[in-house]
Amino acid sequence: GAVVSQHPSRVICKSGTSVKIECRSLDFQATTMFWYRQFPKQSLMLMATSNEGSKATYEQGVEKDKFLINHASLTLSTLTVTSAHPEDSSFYICSAILQTGYTEAFFGQGTRLTVV
Amino acid sequence: KQEVTQIPAALSVPEGENLVLNCSFTDSAIYNLQWFRQDPGKGLTSLLLIQSSQREQTSGRLNASLDKSSGRSTLYIAASQPGDSATYLCAVRGGSYIPTFGRGTSLIVHP
Numbered sequence: 001g002a003v004v005s006q007h008p009s010r011v012i013c014k015s016g017t018s019v020k021i022e023c024r025s026l027d028f029q030a031t032t033m034f035w036y037r038q039f040p041k042q043s044l045m046l047m048a049t050s051n052e053g054s055k056a057t058y059e060q061g062v063e064k065d066k067f068l069i070n071h072a073s074l075t076l077s078t079l080t081v082t083s084a085h086p087e088d089s090s091f092y093i094c095s096a097i098l099q100t101g102y103t104e105a106f107f108g109q110g111t112r113l114t115v116v
Numbered sequence: 117k118q119e120v121t122q123i124p125a126a127l128s129v130p131e132g133e134n135l136v137l138n139c140s141f142t143d144s145a146i147y148n149l150q151w152f153r154q155d156p157g158k159g160l161t162s163l164l165l166i167q168s169s170q171r172e173q174t175s176g177r178l179n180a181s182l183d184k185s186s187g188r189s190t191l192y193i194a195a196s197q198p199g200d201s202a203t204y205l206c207a208v209r210g211g212s213y214i215p216t217f218g219r220g221t222s223l224i225v226h227p
Contacts, residue, residue: 006159034214043205043219093159095215105150105207105215109159 002028004096006108013084013115021079021111023094029074030096034105035067038091047092050077084115118143118210122218129225135193137221139206144187150215151180151191152205160205164191196225 003026013019023033032051036044048069050056056069066088068080077096081088093110097103119142129135139149148167152160164173164180166189172181179192193200203222207215 032213036217041222043217046214046216049214091157097213104148104162104165105209106162107152107160110157112157 002026002096002098002104002106004030004094004106004108006094006111008111009109010112011114013113015085015115016083018080018082019084019113021081021092021094021113023077023079023096023108025075025096025106028096028098030077030098031074032097033071033077034095034097035069035077035079036093036095038093038110044093047079081113084113086115089113089115118146118208118216120206120208120216120218122204122206122221124221125219126222127224129196129223131196131198131225131227133196133225135196135223137191137193137204137223139189139191139218141187141189141208141216143210144184146184146208146210147213149180149182149189149206149208151178151189152207154203154205154220156203163204193223196223198225198227201225 005024007022035047047062048056048058050069050071052074058064071077094108095105121140123138150165151163166173166182177194182189203220205220207217
């Protein structure tokens with residue numbers, strides 16, 4: 001299957017700093033990428049949908065100024081957590097699809113963010 | 117809004133048992149349903165993808181069925197092994213193309 005690479009896998013940062021997470025589709029062009037957040041023992045909650053070259057669509061309750069998403073190319077989307085606080089500590093996972101429709105969704109390995 | 121429910125939430129079985137994990141969804145207008153495995157602290161590994169026109173998919177000891185009209189899917193694991201211990205998630209994709217997840221079934225297979 002297709003490969004989605006997410007980096008870094010683990011990051012610890014201080015409160016008030018910003019953290020960037022990268023999501024790359026290695027062997028296919030992803031027209032759409034999704035960003036999810038997962039709390040311990042919870043399911044994946046969709047944060048936003050990003051399409052290449054356009055602004056991301058955020059789910060209700062997700063602060064777009066805090067979670068900046070950029071989808072500059074068909075193989076790269078980035079999530080930047082700005083002015084991070086301890087409550088932003090979580091597991092973030094990206095997903096990419098080849099095209100809208102009947103195809104599989106492929107997932108990155110996730111990023112464990114800890115804000116101290 | 118699509119809602120996905122997985123039952124049971126947790127399961128602990130001895131090695132060798134055959135298992136059935138259940139996934140139900142409220143809106144039957146889906147394009148596909150995907151089963152994933154998630155190991156602790158890790159991302160998702162795709163196990164099986166069933167398109168809306170299909171009734172089942174098989175991969176090794178895994179078999180997933182789909183009954184779209186009743187909004188249900190089952191994941192059957194034959195001859196379970198300790199290495200099968202993980203959380204199993206199902207996700208459905210409908211008109212918005214966005215995968216919607218259930219909360220998962222946490223499986224422990226003990227030797």
